[in-house]
Amino acid sequence: MAGDASRAVLDARGLTLDFPTARGGTLRAVDDVSFTIREGERLVLLGPSGCGKSTILKTVAGFIRPSAGALTLRGRAVTGPGPDRLVVFQEFDQLLPWKTVRANVAFGLKRKGGLNAAEIAEKAAVAIERVGLTRAADAYPHTLSGGMKQRVAIARALAAEPAILLMDEPFAALDALTRERLQGELVGLAESLGFTLLFVTHSIDEAILVGTRLHLLSAHPGRTIASFDVSDFGADAWGSPEFERISGEVHRLLFGGERRRAPGRGQNERAELAYV
Numbered sequence: 001m002a003g004d005a006s007r008a009v010l011d012a013r014g015l016t017l018d019f020p021t022a023r024g025g026t027l028r029a030v031d032d033v034s035f036t037i038r039e040g041e042r043l044v045l046l047g048p049s050g051c052g053k054s055t056i057l058k059t060v061a062g063f064i065r066p067s068a069g070a071l072t073l074r075g076r077a078v079t080g081p082g083p084d085r086l087v088v089f090q091e092f093d094q095l096l097p098w099k100t101v102r103a104n105v106a107f108g109l110k111r112k113g114g115l116n117a118a119e120i121a122e123k124a125a126v127a128i129e130r131v132g133l134t135r136a137a138d139a140y141p142h143t144l145s146g147g148m149k150q151r152v153a154i155a156r157a158l159a160a161e162p163a164i165l166l167m168d169e170p171f172a173a174l175d176a177l178t179r180e181r182l183q184g185e186l187v188g189l190a191e192s193l194g195f196t197l198l199f200v201t202h203s204i205d206e207a208i209l210v211g212t213r214l215h216l217l218s219a220h221p222g223r224t225i226a227s228f229d230v231s232d233f234g235a236d237a238w239g240s241p242e243f244e245r246i247s248g249e250v251h252r253l254l255f256g257g258e259r260r261r262a263p264g265r266g267q268n269e270r271a272e273l274a275y276v
């Protein structure tokens, strides 16, 4: 998936998403949102709870049809789910506990179809090697650390050679330290393997750390507020004056006014939209 950074992988134009209500009306969840994700980019959708981030991700995955607007993947209209867009779920709990790492990765390939057993074994081994898990290939998920599970989940997705990976708040339920470590690992893997990512979060700091580009959405219904490059902010930038400045600026764009870190939260706690 690595390569020409100027090539659009995913293009969303004027995406508008409505849900039917119990009273026979419609609820507009997302209103006229446009963005482009290029090869190797990590675009983060960031906005308050209920602004439609997950709905957009599900639409990209092909589970929801937009009411208006267009969604294209490498120039082709998205009309339903496909192996070219793989979702890596929260806490990586899509791993099958009764299968080894190797069998979990192979399972993803079997589901994709079109490969014989030898090809599946070969592709699984390559994917496992790419994420640095060759030595754990015969281990079961419950014996792995959170970071290793993340790598298995990513290997399983990457083995199927998708155009883009989709992640919806994968770290939301984790403690702060584990979350920090996994964010760093995710960025490290994305940089070494060059995959393209659409990532959803409501944490400002996580968005800046994980993303190369932020797409800010307003409160319900989600509309685009701003979109900008944050590729200069790696894990080592966290807490720097420049990081604090951009984090404060994002908060101002989303909510207006200055950010107040919630009382009792230490300096090492990260900004969560839920807390402000």
Ligand SMILES: Nc1ncnc2c1ncn2[C@@H]1O[C@H](COP(=O)(O)OP(=O)(O)OP(=O)(O)O)[C@@H](O)[C@H]1O
Binding pocket: 019, 020, 027, 029, 047, 048, 049, 050, 051, 052, 053, 054, 055, 056, 202, 220
């Ligand atoms: N299947 C559905 N049927 C009806 N309304 C829905 C459905 N899914 C989502 N919504 C509504 O669409 C809006 C956007 O929801 P969505 O889950 O996309 O927000 P979000 O930004 O991901 O929120 P959070 O950060 O809390 O996960 C909300 O008002 C939600 O109630």
